[in-house]
Amino acid sequence: MPPRLGLGPVRALLIVNPNATSTTPAGRDLLAHALSSRVRLTVAHTTHRGHAAELAQQACVDGMGLIIVHGGDGTVNEVVNGLLGTPEPKSMSAVTVGPIPPIAVVPGGSANVFARSLGIAPDPVDATNQLIDLLARRQRRRIGLAHCDNRWFTFNAGLGWDAQVCEAVDMHRKNGRPATPAQYVRAAVRVFFRSKYAEPTLTVEVPDRDPVEGVHYAFVSNASPWTYLNKREVHTNPDTTYDTGLGVFAMRSTAILTTLRVARQLLTPGTRPKAKKLVRVDDVPCVRITASEPIGLQMDGDYIGLRKVVEFVSVPEALDVVAPARP
Incomplete structure (x- = not known):
């Protein structure tokens, strides 16, 4: 049985890249509305390169219980690096300060390799429904990452x-x-x-x-x-x-x-x-x-x-x- 998210409504930040290939205003509104039934949701749109990392880092400081990313692989990568910070050279363990919230991904890019490799549906609407179901079952898993050049990568x-x-x-x-x-x-x-x-x-x-x-x-x-x-x-x-x-x-x-x-x-x-x-x-x-x-x-x-x-x-x-x- 995989680990479960904590009981009760979770404080969650939805980070949206509005410029991602397959995101639309209607899709973003649907995603936010659907998620609001499961979590206490705050929505933030990225406005510049590196903004997703800044938002994720602040969410960690603010004690958010979950970060949801609606964007492509580049946005996911920024969020991961914002959460985990600069990796220690040659270190095979993640060095973090304080609890790191789990992340969820609703694909919004052109390839969405990370999300799809985790078994997330490539269509944003299907992925939203899937995420609602996963949250209802409080299901998550722990994965390994990798780093090089002072930066984390996922896939x-x-x-x-x-x-x-x-x-x-x-x-x-x-x-x-x-x-x-x-x-x-x-x-x-x-x-x-x-x-x-x-x-x-x-x-x-x-x-x-x-x-x-x-x-x-x-x-x-x-x-x-x-x-x-x-x-x-x-x-x-x-x-x-x-x-x-x-x-x-x-x-x-x-x-x-x-x-x-x-x-x-x-x-x-x-x-x-x-x-x-x-x-x-x-x-x-x-x-x-x-x-x-x-x-x-x-x-x-x-x-x-x-x-x-x-x-x-x-x-x-x-x-x-x-x-x-x-x-």
């Missing part, structure tokens, strides 16, 4: 190809155009062919294994799937979950046939990707990746910037979430 991070794709999509958003699965695919193809002939720059190190050199790009997962293309799940490390260590997926080739073969495996349910030039490791406590020259880093789908050395650390049982029981 994945990466150096190289995927970071460049996230950078391209971020620029697309800044130009006023919404992010869509098709936009991610187009960006992925453009970035791949633009960098196909570049020399590999990465070295990947995990405990108790020899370093792997000559890596073109590397993904580090805290959960599976790694992402979604509409309803299709993309699995780099199928055995990685919120209850295990990290999964590592590192490619030592950009040959077209090898890339296409691995891509097909990523999209095939039940398949564990494998190739001669693919290094894939599951359930590791930490990963260190170094680059011979600065390379892009992304976390939870947000482009962070160029880095030469990044250490990824798994932190078990770091956060309570309102979600269905473990699969």
